[in-house]
Amino acid sequence: MNIVVLTGAGISAESGVPTFRGADGLWEGYRVEEVATPEAFEADPLLVHTFYNMRRAKLLDGTIHPNPAHLALARLAESKEHELFLVTQNIDDLHERGGSPEVLHMHGELLKARCVDCGAVNPWREEMGRSSVCRACGHIDCLRPHVVWFGEMPIGLDEIGSAISRADLFVAIGTSGLVYPAAGFVSLARQAGVRTLELNLEATAGSNVFHESRRGRAGELVPLWVGELTGD
Ligand code: BV8
Secondary structure, three states: OEEEEEEOHHHOHHHOOOOOOOOOOEEOOEEHHHHOOHHHHHHOHHHHHHHHHHHHHHHOOOOOOOOHHHHHHHHHHHOOOOEEEEEEOOOOOHHHHOOOOOOEEOOEEEEEEEEOOOOOEEEOOOOOOOOOEOOOOOOEOOEEEEEOOOOOOOOOHHHHHHHHHOOOEEEEEOOOOOOOOHHHHHHHHHHOOOEEEEEEOOOOOOHHHOOEEEEOOHHHHHHHHHHHHHOO
16 A cells, blocks of 8 residues: 655654644744744844754753654555655654654754755754854855744655655644645545545544544554554
8 A cells, every 4th residue: 555644743742852732832932933934033043043952952862762653654664565655744853763764854854954055954963053164165154954944835745745646545643734735735635535544642623634533642543553554
């Protein structure tokens, strides 16, 4: 079976990565939509760098590990009977650390830096600020997180659209279905006659669009669902 899986912050919640719209969905009193924008970066680069430096440091502090949901998706990728296209809205590297061989980060990656002068994208695991130096062109005050902000074009939309149109099954895991265009993928799938399944802790904005919606924690639901497909 051709399967497209879209993951969101909910798949990393049990690994200790806070979701966006969890308890209060605020960071230091800011809404993510206010901080994760080009305008915020233009107006207050230090605030935005601090937002990502804190999240990067947390991701790398040794306490965050892939959970059974990440591991189950890696097993699904290895199975011979199925073709998996994994796209994530998350900017953490937990799918990769969980063994998934190919991950499309449609909203970018926290552990990469992009140079606004030369366009180079490089791995970046330390603090980033205005004095950081681009490893490709040597300029300073030119690096930003390689992350898609609100109002910016997500990565890989064409590839995602064609993967969905030729899929047999579209599964959304741990996403609130509030951010577009990712939130619209389920409708795209339904229009293409693709079966749709949602695995999420609670009902979401899109739950009634899915053919089937299962309630529960990703760490439990995903291994069970993958087991149904691979028979293990
Ligand atoms: C674009 C990277 C156009 C940054 C992110 C009005 C109406 C409709 C749309 C818009 C509008 N105004 C503006 C827009 C567009 C906007 C948008 O959709 N805004 C929303 C807020 C209304 N979208 C954009 O701007 C996008 N770009 O549209 O470009 C364009 C066109 C042409 C040319 C140029 C541009 C770009 C959006 C990307 C923004 N970047 N992330 C960063 O991470 O800092 S978005 C960010 O929030 C995440 O990446 C993620 O994608 C998104 C949503 O979060 P979720 O992953 O769903 O997480 P959330 O916390 O919301 O939900 C978690 C879920 O998990 C919950 O349901 C919970 O129940 C569940 N859960 C919790 N624990 C568990 C669990 N489930 C299972 N197990 C558990 N243990």
